[in-house]
Amino acid sequence: MSGQDAADRARSTGRRIKNTIMLATAVLSLLTLVAWTQVWFGVTLTDDTPLEIAGEVAAPALSALALASLVLVGALSIAGPVFRIVFGLLEALIGVAVVFSAVVALQDPVVASASAVSDATGVAGARSIADLVQTIDPSIWPPVALVVGVLLVVAGLAIVVTGRRWPGSSRKYNATRLAPVKRERTSVDDWDALSSGDDPTTND
Template identity: 50%
Template sequence: MPPRRLRLLTILAIPLFSALTMLSITQTWWTVEVADRSLEIAGTVASPALSALALAGFALTAALAISGPVFRIVMGVLQSAIGATVVLAAYNSMSDPIATSATIITEATGVAGTESVAALVDEVVLTGWPWVAVMSGVLSLLVGLFLLFTARRWPVASRKYQAARLEEPGAPRDSVGDWDALSDGSDPTER
């Protein structure tokens, strides 16, 4: 695959999976049946850390677009860590949905305490959205690893955007060099 396509694929995949994580937490993760009520628990309640992790993925994309070869490796490690943390946070909330939903159940019933809240719950019905969050975390982790292994093959930035320009002292003047000198804030006629 050409280096430009590797770069584009990676830079587009990271915000895509971050958006998938963000979408999943806005949905209902499970419904808790308590006595005569059904309480819908959204992903923002079930796993509030996921919103910050999704935003970190968006920020990483912006930084990755302008980073050099060494920082691409750092960004790959960070993206892998973000993906692994998304998986861990989503899975931990799914492993004990009653404890995760305890504050909502307490607000709705007025009953507090871990054992008391657990005794009130008749049934917990999971939706597919927690699994979407886990999947987006796995995909984010894989993109981070892909970035680690392909970052050295990405094209390097061209020299025309570098601030330092090296010129030979006795080089003849030309119109492009004069414009560059003016852009740098120096007078080209003083050479």
């Protein structure tokens, strides 16, 4: 295999890795946003009133984290090797934040649901709200957000490890050469030349 063939194969492999990681990260970011919109907990109060606690209540930071992750995906498409490492680390940190949000909600669903319970009952205070909650049934979405966060961390680390193998931007710039346009000498030009003391019959 010639050196050119090896270089072409390396670029092709790097392009596949780049496209795969970027697509996976974009999908995970969208899943984070979807999880934020879904019901995380079904709460039943002591008077048998049912409440549905959405992710926007239980883990409000997920929307901002998902959007930040999508912005990073866009930036990665044109970033150079150094910035790929920086963006990869930022992506991993976003994943950690998603994991943290999911874990906090799962560990204390009463606190995660407190604002919704307070809005429904008019009762405030952590202890008073806890006394109002009879049962809490978690849905599948908190674990989904947890897994997605872990995968975002993996994607960020994969960007750091493989970023130097990614091909650069494929934008091409066409240079336009500007050449002076040569025109025929007119009588006005001859008169101007005479006025300035030049002989118009002399070739340049």
